[in-house]
Amino acid sequence: MSRARLDADDAASLLRELAWLRKRGGFTAARLVHAPIVDEVLRGSLEDSFERLRHRFISAVHSLSESGRERDEPLVGVLLAAFALSPETAGSGSLLERRRAMASRLGCSMETIASREEAGLRLLHSRLVAGRYAQAPLVLDVPEMHGGIVYEETTTLIVVEHRQWRGTVEHYRLANMAGELDFVTISRSYPAHVTAQPGGEFSVNSRAVEGAGWNDHFWHIDPATGRRTPMHDATRYDLAFRAEPLPGEVPTTPISLASRAFHARSLLATIQVRFVGEVPASIWQFTGASPFARPQAANQYNRTHLDAQQRAT
Known part of the structure; x- marks a missing residue:
């Protein structure tokens, strides 16, 4: 059914x-x-x-x-x-x-x-x-999915230590509906050392884009041989990677903003922040945010708490 x-x-x-x-x-x-x-x-x-x-x-x-x-x-x-x-x-x-x-x-x-x-x-x-809601389950054979990447589920974990950024771990569960693809590109606006998950299905090649930041090209590989091989059409893949401060460069200013924009359909996106050391006095969550509208205070409807691993979701 x-x-x-x-x-x-x-x-x-x-x-x-x-x-x-x-x-x-x-x-x-x-x-x-x-x-x-x-x-x-x-x-x-x-x-x-x-x-x-x-x-x-x-x-x-x-x-x-x-x-x-x-x-x-x-x-x-x-x-x-x-x-x-x-x-x-x-x-x-x-x-x-x-x-x-x-x-x-x-x-x-x-x-x-x-x-x-x-x-x-x-x-x-x-x-x-x-089935008309943001995280409605993906059905691979519907026409609107043809010709692109669909992110079934994404998770972003940002680690903050004493208000300083220490790293970000991202995981994408994606469906390729664009025919054979060699790589997936994810952009960022900040300098970082990016590494693909060891033993995973992708390797990474990072390139600077003048005036726009960096593009991380994740090439699909055969985990057994490490050789590049195209992604197949109508197939799901797992992409995971870590971004950390560049070697020898330690952040000196408190982190005030971290965000992730999706330029393909995203069904479920979860962003978590893990605090090491100092933690905020209050934490709140929200949906539908934009650069022009961000809630500035916690209330009884948006307040959230840290879990046992000191993470807010």
Whole structure:
């Protein structure tokens, strides 16, 4: 079954499964096993992990606020709380408790929260059926994918030690839809020593671009021989590399900005910052940022915390 073959019975079952998933412990791996249609519409391949499915589900919820209407923002929060996917409700085993907490936060009754949940479930159901949200699973045979690179999942880990940049590790899970390709180019605006993952599928050749920074050309290789070999069409690849300060050059000014722009379709992008030594007094996350609009302060909706490895995501 896929979204293209989702018949009326499956669509009705999807709505029932969504209503069931918000109960008890919410959206968890153990409970998703008993919601096969929700699993199916979120899954791009059998290799997809639960964490990837969880990210896609959260992306679908957040897509409900893309209209820019202020009234849609509380709806997103209500749904995330209902499924125990917000930082405040993670690990909660009771939908009633989550509703009570959300009602207290928004200053309304629990009946109002329940009513908003029902309306939100119908909207979420439509998004999942249509697959119209940022992290919707990739289907390799759809026409819009032809003729380019598609980043299924990217992760960027930036290491900051006492406010100084110490390195960046990036991993790209990509699908080549452009026929045979020899290499993939990723650009950067700052000087760095770049190395491809040892034993991986790519080697790197970095070139300066006058007035524009640097291009890192990642050539596909046969890991067994180290020889360059073209990437095949409609095939997935893993590209991983590390960028560090140039040998003998130690950053002397605090890092104030690190960003990653994608010039090909990107389905799931995660940026993490690991702090060594001094850590910020407050940390917040956001989506839809641009050079002209960046949130400047933390609040109850965007605040995040460091994990056990001192990383913020």
